[in-house]
Amino acid sequence: MSTMLEEAEIALARAELHVIEARGRLSDQRAKIDRLKGSGEDALEAEQTLGLFEAYLFIMERHRDFLLRSQRRPAPATPT
Numbered sequence: 164m165s166t167m168l169e170e171a172e173i174a175l176a177r178a179e180l181h182v183i184e185a186r187g188r189l190s191d192q193r194a195k196i197d198r199l200k201g202s203g204e205d206a207l208e209a210e211q212t213l214g215l216f217e218a219y220l221f222i223m224e225r226h227r228d229f230l231l232r233s234q235r236r237p238a239p240a241t242p243t
Contacts, residue, residue, distance in 0.1 A: 171234055178227035185220040192216055 192213045199206040 168234075171230065175227065175230045175234065178223065178230050181223050182220065182227055185216065185223055189213065189216050189220060 192209065196206045196209045196213060199209055
C-alpha cells in the first residue's frame with residue numbers, strides 16, 4: 164500500500180511529466196507556425212492554438228509548483 168508521501172511523489176512526477184510534454188507541444192506548434200508562415204499560408208489558427216497551449220502550460224506549471232511547495236511543508240501533527 165502506498166503511503167501519503169509516495170502518493171505525493173507520484174503526483175509530482177506526473178505533474179512534471181505533463182509540464183515536459185506541454186513544452187514539447189509548444190515547440191512543435193511553434194515549428195508548425197514557422198512552416199505555415201514560410202510557405203505563405205495563414206497561421207492565425209495555429210497561433211491561437213499556441214496561445215491556448217501556453218495558457219495550459221502555465222496552469223500545469225503552477226500545479227506542479229503547488230505540489231512542490233506542499234511536499235516541503237511539515238506534515239500537520241496528528242493527535243495521539
